[in-house]
Amino acid sequence: AQSVTQLDSHVSVSEGTPVLLRCNYSSSYSPSLFWYVQHPNKGLQLLLKYTSAATLVKGINGFEAEFKKSETSFHLTKPSAHMSDVAEYFCVIMDSNYQLIWGAGTKLIIKP
Amino acid sequence: NAGVTQTPKFRVLKTGQSMTLLCAQDMNHEYMYWYRQDPGMGLRLIHYSVGEGTTAKGEVPDGYNVSRLKKQNFLLGLESAAPSQTSVYFCASSRNRDSGTRNEQFFGPGTRLTVL
Incomplete structure (x- = not known):
């Protein structure tokens, strides 16, 4: 069975510093x-997706993620955090029945 | 395009009451989904539909029923609400469900349901 594990429930960074949100998959x-x-009190929006093309995937709002098969990871990064990234x-992960299996989520906190 | 809309946005029920949540999409998508979101957990699929007139169970279907009488609408019903069904409910739709480039799920704004 497929699964994802988000390693941090909360991540706190200062504005202007890099963001790393960790995800391992099985x-x-x-x-x-x-x-x-x-985003707070909003619906869900797709940031980016990996579908076996390039291993480095660029998304919206300056985010990107790298698929690493050897580490079974798909970590999300951004070079410089902005207050608007609070979310x-x-x-x-998509399972064999084409259904989405969701991680528990990581709350990103930005310190001014 | 309005995308995916949900009504109502908020609802409070007493245990044992029934209600229906309405989801509508104007993107001519074949697939529609109902999820629930609980604190500390990711979204969990309740039911989904692969086309007008068809529905299927997801991960947590008990206590819910759905109908897809029209392609653009997907209804979620609670026949006898229980406090365990207090949650935020999201509807989503997608063009198809393969792993290619057209399977993005578009989400509605959510319905916050409280069952007392």
Whole structure:
């Protein structure tokens, strides 16, 4: 069965510093992986997705993620955090029935 | 395009009451989904539909029923609400569900349901 584990429930960084949100996955085959973002009191929006093309995937708002098969990871990064990045971020894997399996989420806190 | 809309946005029910949540999409998507989101957990799939007139169970279907009488609408019903169904409910739709480039799920704004 496929699964994802988000290693941190909360991440706090200072504005202007790099962001790293960690996600490990488990899959018996080459997976499709996604990052979704949920801003406070808003719906969910797709940030980026990996579907077996380039291992470094660029998304919206300056975020990117790197698929590392050897480490079974799909960490989300951004070079410089902005206050508008305050949100909850979800790592998601697509299972063999094409359903999305969601991680528990990581809340990103930005210190001014 | 309005995208995916949900009504109502908020609702408070007493235990045993029934209600229906409405999801509508104007993107002509084939697939529609109902999720629930609980604190400290990711979204969990309740039911989904692969086309008009068809529905299927997801991960947590008990206590819920759904109908897809029209392609653009997907209804989620609670026949006898329980406090365990207090949650935020999200509807989503997608063009298809393969692993290619067109499977992005678009989400509605959510419905916050409290069952007392």
